[in-house]
Amino acid sequence: MPETARMNEALAVKYGVNVPRYTSYPTAPHFSRAVSEGVYRNWLAALRPEQPLSLYFHIPYCREMCWFCGCHTKATRRYAPVGDYLDILLREVDLVSAAAPGPMRAAHAHWGGGSPSMLSAEDWLRMVAHVRSRFTFDEASELAVEIDPRTASADYIAALGESGVTRVSIGVQDFREEVQRAINRIQPYALTAKTVELVRAAGVKSVNLDLMYGLPHQSVDSVLEQVDLAHGLSPDRIALFGYAHVPWMKTHQRLIDEAALPGLGERFEQSQAAAMRLRALGYVAIGFDHFARRDDGLAQALVEGTLQRNFQGYTSDDADVLVGFGASAIGQMPKGYVQNEPAIGRYVEEVKAGRLPVVRGAVLSSEDRVRRDIINELMCHMEANIAPVSSPDTVERLAPLVEDGLVVRQGTFIRITEKGRPFVRVVASLFDAYLHYGEEVRHSKAV
Ligand code: SF4
CATH class of the missing domain: 3.80.30.20 (tm_1862 like domain)
Incomplete structure (x- = not known):
């Protein structure tokens, strides 16, 4: 090889x-x-x-x-x-x-x-x-x-x-x-x-x-x-x-x-x-x-x-x-997310009854908004200022990506390199406060 x-x-x-x-x-x-x-x-x-x-x-x-x-x-x-x-x-x-x-x-x-x-x-x-x-x-x-x-x-x-x-x-x-x-x-x-x-x-x-x-x-x-x-x-x-x-x-x-x-x-x-x-x-x-x-x-x-x-x-x-x-x-919506009933039968029943068929969603907290903006910037523009959520722990978790040449860090500003582009989801996940160990089985491979 x-x-x-x-x-x-x-x-x-x-x-x-x-x-x-x-x-x-x-x-x-x-x-x-x-x-x-x-x-x-x-x-x-x-x-x-x-x-x-x-x-x-x-x-x-x-x-x-x-x-x-x-x-x-x-x-x-x-x-x-x-x-x-x-x-x-x-x-x-x-x-x-x-x-x-x-x-x-x-x-x-x-x-x-x-x-x-x-x-x-x-x-x-x-x-x-x-x-x-x-x-x-x-x-x-x-x-x-x-x-x-x-x-x-x-x-x-x-x-x-x-x-x-x-x-x-x-x-x-x-x-x-x-x-x-x-x-x-x-x-x-x-x-x-x-x-x-x-x-x-x-x-x-x-x-x-x-x-x-x-x-x-x-x-x-x-x-x-x-x-x-x-x-x-x-x-x-x-x-x-x-x-x-x-x-x-x-x-x-x-x-x-x-x-x-x-x-x-x-x-x-x-x-x-x-x-x-x-x-x-x-x-x-x-x-x-x-x-x-x-x-x-x-x-x-x-x-x-x-x-x-x-x-x-x-x-x-x-x-x-x-x-x-x-x-x-x-x-x-400006305040959060809504999701309709996924099962077609129940979705139909709700609408027939004159109800909006929403079954779940998320109300955005101010921290969610900050993290969402950082994740969005990374996913779209491959760079972000992470100052609002930067901590010694984040810096530590970024370190291997920096060492491998996937991310460049200058203070609180990070940029994903061309080599790192395929791994943008991995970088974004470092700022996801909801992603816990063991939960990853729900998602697909990052590459
Ligand atoms: S990938 Fe195939 S099964 Fe899935 S939505 Fe498209 S056409 Fe339908």
Whole structure:
């Protein structure tokens, strides 16, 4: 093994611990039942009418389960459950807009899941029209949708363009059939290429492709080949996610052959080689798992210092209020977080009864806010002033990272080096006051 590979493997083993992805702070496992429907109603009523909102809609259905999936979703071959769910989702939209202080502006709307492309073209148009009737959209509003090429029909994609969608994220993971079989997601290259073509023809401005490393049967060379194939489709953004193997939490992942999974060192090599190739191809590295063309909004947000991280990952969305709709959806309000009932049946019952289906959340303390800002700065900009929480203990815990050249510390200012970028979650976790020893089994590997 070459010297660099050996050193990389040693780092991956040393810092390849299980840590949160920090799409919120406190992270979702620390939400409690103290945040109920009543609290959420008060938070909604207290919003300033001119406050721009970010909206998230969760569609928790897919045609079949991909075995690597970590999302909150359910497989169904029938349309009826999806159509019925949509009716309830729109009732929740009515409940929330009635609780807010008047018609509010939606700066961003994001549909994820699950597969929003499980919806028919008609239902998609009905949903967007309904949302537009309850919230105010303008020309600057962004509408983003995650789609699965296997369920996105040509009519559906045309409807995305018709309804004003500005960005589409397409799940790919790996174009090779051997890998696709091992993860139960057969999606030929030609289908993905056709989907990209249709999306562009529909007038959607921005295309994101999701790739994955750390999957069964992948190697450094094969991952590089996937990066080149994805680049050949001219996406504006590429997300490069590490497969999170957590079969104790996601039981369908037990169907994945563990013997075909790359080891920690190999996995790290794959991520590093892919990141290097993406940069060589002209993409800007955003945080630890996104890459964007220089003219893309994410790359611009990075330069302007406005890059944010929320439940959808890295975003240029600077609205400080995120309203989540749908089973399991999480919202972020000025005073804290709220999460909807995850079980679809109970979510439906709550909304039918006219209740906002919130089951848990977190009220932010002043210390939470300070730590959240530091973690956000690190996750987005790879540097932070840690003065408000600096202590001899923090300095001691940072020391090995400094020694290994992953972090540079000057007094209370810390900067994550390029070598340290893949370990940003590990650095961020040092400022997480809720993360206790033994809890890490809930999270995925940091590299
Ligand atoms: S299509 Fe997406 S959300 Fe659905 S099972 Fe596959 S990875 Fe999960």
